[in-house]
Amino acid sequence: MLACNDLTVAYGEIVALQGVTLEVGRDETVALIGANGAGKTTLLQAISGLNPVRSGEIVFEGASLAQLGSDHRVALGISQAPEGRRIFPGLTVEENLSLATVNWRRWRQSIADDLARAFDLFPRLKERRRQLGWSLSGGEQQMLAIGRALMARPRLLLLDEPSLGLAPRLAEEVYERVRQIADSGLTILVVEQNTVLALSVADRAYVLETGRIVLQGTADDLKQNTRVREAYLGR
Amino acid sequence: MTDLIQLLINGLAIGSVYALAAIGFVIVYSATGVVNFAAGQFVMFGTFAGVAMLLNAQLPWPVGYGAALLAMALFGALFFVVLYLPLRASPVVTIIIGTVAIGITMQNAALLAFGSWPFRLPSPVESVNLTIAGATISGHAVAVVIVTALMVALLWLLFFRTSLGIGMRAVAQDIKAARLMGLKVNRLLALSWILAALLAGIAGLMLGPMWFADTSMGDPIALKAFAATIIGGFGSLPGAIVGGLFVGLSEVLGASYVSSAYKDLISFGIMILFLLVRPQGVFGERIQDRG
Numbered sequence: 313m314l315a316c317n318d319l320t321v322a323y324g325e326i327v328a329l330q331g332v333t334l335e336v337g338r339d340e341t342v343a344l345i346g347a348n349g350a351g352k353t354t355l356l357q358a359i360s361g362l363n364p365v366r367s368g369e370i371v372f373e374g375a376s377l378a379q380l381g382s383d384h385r386v387a388l389g390i391s392q393a394p395e396g397r398r399i400f401p402g403l404t405v406e407e408n409l410s411l412a413t414v415n416w417r418r419w420r421q422s423i424a425d426d427l428a429r430a431f432d433l434f435p436r437l438k439e440r441r442r443q444l445g446w447s448l449s450g451g452e453q454q455m456l457a458i459g460r461a462l463m464a465r466p467r468l469l470l471l472d473e474p475s476l477g478l479a480p481r482l483a484e485e486v487y488e489r490v491r492q493i494a495d496s497g498l499t500i501l502v503v504e505q506n507t508v509l510a511l512s513v514a515d516r517a518y519v520l521e522t523g524r525i526v527l528q529g530t531a532d533d534l535k536q537n538t539r540v541r542e543a544y545l546g547r
Numbered sequence: 548m549t550d551l552i553q554l555l556i557n558g559l560a561i562g563s564v565y566a567l568a569a570i571g572f573v574i575v576y577s578a579t580g581v582v583n584f585a586a587g588q589f590v591m592f593g594t595f596a597g598v599a600m601l602l603n604a605q606l607p608w609p610v611g612y613g614a615a616l617l618a619m620a621l622f623g624a625l626f627f628v629v630l631y632l633p634l635r636a637s638p639v640v641t642i643i644i645g646t647v648a649i650g651i652t653m654q655n656a657a658l659l660a661f662g663s664w665p666f667r668l669p670s671p672v673e674s675v676n677l678t679i680a681g682a683t684i685s686g687h688a689v690a691v692v693i694v695t696a697l698m699v700a701l702l703w704l705l706f707f708r709t710s711l712g713i714g715m716r717a718v719a720q721d722i723k724a725a726r727l728m729g730l731k732v733n734r735l736l737a738l739s740w741i742l743a744a745l746l747a748g749i750a751g752l753m754l755g756p757m758w759f760a761d762t763s764m765g766d767p768i769a770l771k772a773f774a775a776t777i778i779g780g781f782g783s784l785p786g787a788i789v790g791g792l793f794v795g796l797s798e799v800l801g802a803s804y805v806s807s808a809y810k811d812l813i814s815f816g817i818m819i820l821f822l823l824v825r826p827q828g829v830f831g832e833r834i835q836d837r838g
């Protein structure tokens with residue numbers, strides 16, 4: 313469904329991704345693990361069209377994304393819950409959710425079914441639907457970020473460190489929802505520093521170190537891998 | 548007492564014009580981060596668009612106003628394409644200097660086209676006078692207040708009841724997140740410039756009959772609109788409205804009860820007081836809203 317071929321992305325002089333090749337198949341949940349600064353966010357932003365690609369290509373459903381702006385990529389079905397949630401602070405929960413439907417919504421078309429689905433998944437959001445984004449707790453903001461990404465009716469969901477800054481119990485709760493979304497048949501690429509959580513939902517995973525893929529395999533294989541155990545699982 | 552009623556209405560009317568100019572200024576600032584130093588010249592262009600359509604071309608009222616506002620909308624779009632798009636990757640200071648340069652160019656272009664002789668822009672309701680509690684009140688002043696109130700209501704509907712307006716607010720709060728949501732960000736940014744130009748156009752058309760239409764009128768308006776946003780709270784829309792009305796009232800009342808020589812001193816004195824004592828203005832900028 314998604315393929316990155318020999319992708320290099322740089323910020324001026326700083327090369328953040330170097331020759332990254334990875335693939336996400338239909339209905340798969342793939343994790344990209346890496347320490348802070350490894351280039352995970354850079355990759356997701358490149359896929360969403362926020363970072364220009366220096367060389368290599370990103371292919372979605374067989375077609376190159378090179379010429380497409382971020383709005384077209386969302387319309388194709390690539391939706392992201394970004395690092396740090398990036399909830400619109402001065403918009404209500406419901407406005408945050410409804411905004412994400414622009415790519416498919418026609419004039420006056422109802423979004424009630426999509427809202428109901430998001431509220432089913434995250435009942436807390438329904439209670440808070442009229443509250444402004446900034447007033448939500450970190451966990452609620454993360455749920456809103458994921459719910460908002462789903463409102464775009466994606467075919468590929470990109471999650472950037474959904475556990476970041478959350479207490480362990482909350483992070484697990486968020487990952488239960490991620491698993492639920494994955495089980496419903498959506499394709500997911502999740503990026504994480506929290507290796508345990510990421511490997512708990514992933515079918516396959518890649519390990520990114522300073523802009524290069526250094527390891528890949530099924531989640532079960534990586535859990536057994538000595539290098540992963542020492543560097544990322546801390547045992 | 549009758550004097551006071553007259554003064555209040557006139558102060559509210561001129562304050563409405565400042566408020567509209569200030570709203571346009573704030574919309575552009577929140578959406579793009581650009582402090583538009585040409586904002587006063589936008590209003591001057593609005594007045595002279597009226598001069599061109601109503602006095603020079605002798606168009607009937609509705610057509611003349613429509614044509615003037617259409618010209619302003621096009622001008623806003625042009626400003627976005629010619630100034631903002633090429634410079635948006637540059638430091639904000641560069642863009643701000645660009646707006647100063649364009650402001651000067653606008654003033655000189657108007658001077659070339661219309662000369663330095665002032666015009667009197669007519670008003671469709673100038674022959675209407677109302678009597679309230681014994682005071683004679685200009686129909687134009689009342690119309691200005693009503694039109695401004697209507698505009699504020701329409702803006703509220705746009706920003707809080709339409710997906711277009713919610714998208715504009717989203718872009719102002721977090722442009723990167725707005726891109727990730729699939730919003731057509733450039734279109735929404737262009738729309739904020741167009742909206743600002745339209746509001747300036749309306750302000751200019753309403754100001755023309757109150758002042759003489761003079762190509763150097765832009766600078767004092769820019770100063771007043773700027774004072775309005777400082778007093779109301781930089782970046783705040785309700786603040787722009789309250790600040791604009793406040794500056795208008797203090798100017799008219801100050802000219803009458805203190806001295807017309809000091810009328811600007813009063814509003815700018817209060818602005819400086821705010822800068823020193825309460826720099827966030829009456830409404831303050833809710834930091835949370837800006838992400």
Ligand SMILES: Nc1ncnc2c1ncn2[C@@H]1O[C@H](COP(=O)(O)OP(=O)(O)O)[C@@H](O)[C@H]1O
Nearest residue numbers: 323326328346347348349350351352353354355
């Ligand atoms: N906007 C930017 N400008 C310059 N360098 C950046 C920028 N964003 C990220 N980087 C650099 O790129 C590298 C990868 O960053 P990032 O993709 O954010 O990593 P991760 O998400 O894995 O923590 C880091 O060295 C970081 O300093």
Ligand SMILES: [Mg+2]
Nearest residue numbers: 352353354395
């Ligand atoms: Mg990151």
